[in-house]
Amino acid sequence: MKKILTIILSLLLISSLMLAGCDTKYNKGSSVIKWGTEIVLNIDLPDFPDKLSYYTTVQPEVTAEWVQSIGDKMGILDEVGFTESGNRFIMSEGDEWLEVNGDNGAVTVRGIHIPHEMDSILSSSENAGVIATEFVKYLGLWDENITLNKVSLRYEDILSKQEWGVYFNQDVESYPLVGVGKLFHVIVNPYGTILSAGFYNPELEHAGEVDCITVQEAYDLFLDGESLGFNFSPSFNKVSVNDVYIGYYNESQTELQEYFMPVYVFEGELFTTTGDTEIFRAYVLAANS
Secondary structure (H helix, E strand, C coil), X not given: CHHHHHHHHHHHHHXXXXXXXXXXXXXXXXXXXXXXXXXXXXXXXXXXXXXXXXXXXXXXXXXXXXXXXXXXXXXXXXXXXXXXXXXXXXXXXXXXXEEEECCCCCEEEEEEEEECCCCCCCCHHHHHHHHHHHHHHHCCCCCCCEEEEEEEEECCCCHHHCEEXXXXXXXXXXXXXXXXXXXXXXXXXXXXEEEEEEEECCCEEEEXXXXXXXXXXXXXXXXXXXXXXXXXXXCEEEEEEEEEEXXXXXXXXXXCCCEECEEEEEEEEEEECCCCEEEEEEEEECECC
16 A cells, blocks of 8 residues: 555656646746747746637628729729629729728728828928828728837838838727738838828627636747747747737738637747848737637
């Protein structure tokens, strides 16, 4: 009996040690080698709620009349047409192009040359931000969940192609809309002319709450390659995680997404074996399914 008890106690000790080994605690400065890449955590993982809301998408009412009203504001002298290929409403004149997805209401604009007056008091980037914001409002696509995020110079090394990319945030309650399907931006040239734009701002309804995994568990999944929108590569030399936050994942710009679920967003820089540096974002589903 004593021998059996000793064996049981030994097994329990081994089991507890194994569990302790699996329950790794990641703190600022933690460094691991995975996928042949050094992955460094440059912040302390913050605490997040153990329950988060999820949302259903409201089917938008996309009509030819609504699309025509947008095209008229942009000065496109064309009647709106419809193509069943991709369920799209289209207006075009020369290189000017307006396309609206009939499934989700996403708007794409190309070749539009609408000049705006520049404010001599503002910098070029500030002018671009003001012009882009007013353009969105002029088209009637502004909503209370939209805020200006950043203005960045595109093609910095090509002087003849200098353009300002104006990018907007879209909030779901107090969390940002994120993911490969996120689309809300305006491209402005240095003379204040709108060149192109893309807008998708889904209407969401609260559907309930989900139990969430911890941020430590989510980081483990990230290290194991179990994330959306990001894959580790042999060309990576080092990955630095500089920020972690909650967002709602938008997976498509062309299809109506039924549910918007919360994700942990791991964001930072990756350094390639060739010496280049890139920004990365990886998304781990927060729901404890």
